[in-house]
Amino acid sequence: MSLDGESDREAGDGEEAEESTLTPSQRVQNTPPSGIRRFFELTEEMDDVISLGVGEPDFTAPWNAREAAIASLERGQTSYTANRGMRDLRERIAADAERWDLSYDPDEEVIVTAGASEAIDAAFRALVDPGNVVAVAEPCYVSYEPGVRFAGGETLPVPTRAEDEFELTPAVLQEAGAERADYLIYCYPNNPTGATMSVEELAPVAEFCKEHDVGVLSDEIYADLTYEGEHASIAALPEMRERTVVFNGFSKAYAMTGLRLGYALGPAGAIEAMNRVHQYTMLSAPTTAQYAAVEALDSCADEVAEMRRQYDRRRQFVLSRFDEMGVECFEATGAFYVFPEVPDPWEDAGTFAEALLEAESVAMVPGGAFGAGGNGHLRASYATGLDDLKEAMRRLERFVDEHRD
Template identity: 45%
Template sequence: MTINSKIQNINCCDHIARRVGDIAPSGIRKFFDLLASMDGVISLGIGEPDYPTPYHIREAAISSIENGYTMYTPNSGIPELRQELSKHLKNTYNLDYADSQILITVGVSEAMDLAARALVNPGDEVLIPDPCYVSYSPCVVLAGGVPVMIPTCEEERFEISAEKIEPLITEKTKALLIGYPANPTGTIMPREKLEEIVKLANQHGLIIISDEIYSRLVYDCEHTCIATLPGAYENTVFLGGFSKAYAMTGWRIGYAVGPASIIAAMTKIHQYTIMSVPTMSQVAAVEALRNGETSAAEMVADYNRRRLVMVKGLCDIGLSCFKPQGAFYAFPSIKNTGMTSEDFAHNLLMEEKVAVVPGNAFGRCGEGYVRCCYATSLKELYEALERMERFLKKRGASQAATFQV
């Protein structure tokens, strides 16, 4: 048998590990592959700032390249960045993180994967809100764990609570993986509810993995950093990033801070799989932390203007929508159209060239909703709303809906 005929006899699909084969591709990507082939689409789909990274941050990276700063860095990140981050967390939240408690990662994405892999043994259960960011469940599954979903609903502003979580805890429960402000709903959690959840986690010896990537994007309220709550610091792995606050999605940089033992375990995986985050991204992140606040504040003020237009606009055309207080997403109900969220998103894209993400991409409780990212220009938002109204009118579903505050 020749080598070639041997190769032809292999069915590669049979060789894919079951835990990978069983995971569905992201429901977001499916739509973006489709819209990439179309012209004239207004995208309310991808969750990323429409701004380029502020120039002074780009300039810092350019000069690091010009100065030949192009080698591997220490696994945990360059000392300047770890020091600057430690200062930032102290100034923002009055939290003390020593060098051994800080790891610079390839975005919150890598940090989340590392946290799951460092903590989860085969069969361990991890509690996750439903709906939630598309990566949470796959991360747990890829680490050999079992995601256990905490159902939420619009009537309760998609908030979780200790009462909802307690009955789901078993002797296999290892951790809670949560993220507020939330993607896809824009929910922020009231401080008191988070305090109750921390208390419950402590009673059951659970680790909290808290994805706070949208912490800088809150409106009319303050962000509650979970690690600041009584009893939380010792058992919280706090994940943060640069992608959203400083419009740095393409730089692929974020961080994990938390108990030294967990950060050391995460660093071990990072060391063998990633080695270190791109050097120029780390230099850019130092500049973002030192001098990026003015630009961040301007972008947040702009997102806030768009948020108000988006939510009111959606309600005016007949899609009820609670008023999100964080991130840059609105999550209107499309239940009155009688369509599934996938049909709604598909038909809207085909008929009116507006891209939104079906809510079921974020979990079962997301069915009946679509995610609209308002990080796009006001001009495009108004145009998208007009197109959506036309789409709804054709189906007799454009009565103004309740505006929930």
């Protein structure tokens, strides 16, 4: 088959396509497209949709960080950096992590990646052998399961429960059979539920992992977006540092999604293994973004605090509105999502979400897109201006009222 689009067109629609030499691998064929994709396409077809389906900040990256990126380009700093990232940046990342009682050596225990997503992928490929089992706390970000599959591992879903406020507990780990897992991956503060876990709640999970020799991959990309109490990392608990890799980045707290910059913190051996994958695939994270990140850590704490304050107001607003319209929603305390139950009389979140989109042009993502544990729920993102949130809640209330018995 020709790769030349021109001759493809000449062949015409009616002719049978020749057997392609570019057959997608079994690995890819066995990986369905993200469940979010279909919903995205539905939403894109409509005009004037208020979308509560967006998984990234509505703010722009702080000007100081953007200005530092621009200045680095003006100075011509367009070459590769060290594989693990600029030392200046790794030092600042290590210093910043001390806020969460985490202590890592910038030379050996920090790696800068193209978004936390690359770090997570590098960890799967560096740490997971074929046949290894990775327990995945669900509902969760959509890339964990495919990432493990691409690395040749097997996943073991660990559905968290609404009655536990979507927190991990030894009970749900046990129920899922996670003691046979080699690794456990989870994300707190959580996408899609907005759940957080305190140090007291993490402690029994740490005990479980130690007892059953399970390594922990702790996605803490929303750490700075914690609204009640302080963010806690499992790696700060006794004997957990050597069995944990922590993932974080600049996308959410600094509103720098498009700059693609994340990092991982872990014991030297794991980071060295991840760097082996990273140096052959990414070589180094985007240089311009690294300069932006240095400045972000140096001077943008106020902007981060202001964005957090805005998110918190919206969070309280949205939770109040769900409460007023009688839609069950547990009190999410992190990230920028709430995770209400599907209102009566609906049972299926997908059907509800499509009907709501059709009738009121409001988009919310069915919870099942984030794993089985999300069934019966909807993810509503409040990374949207208050005016739009108010209007979306007004429309949702009207829709829910109309269909109530």
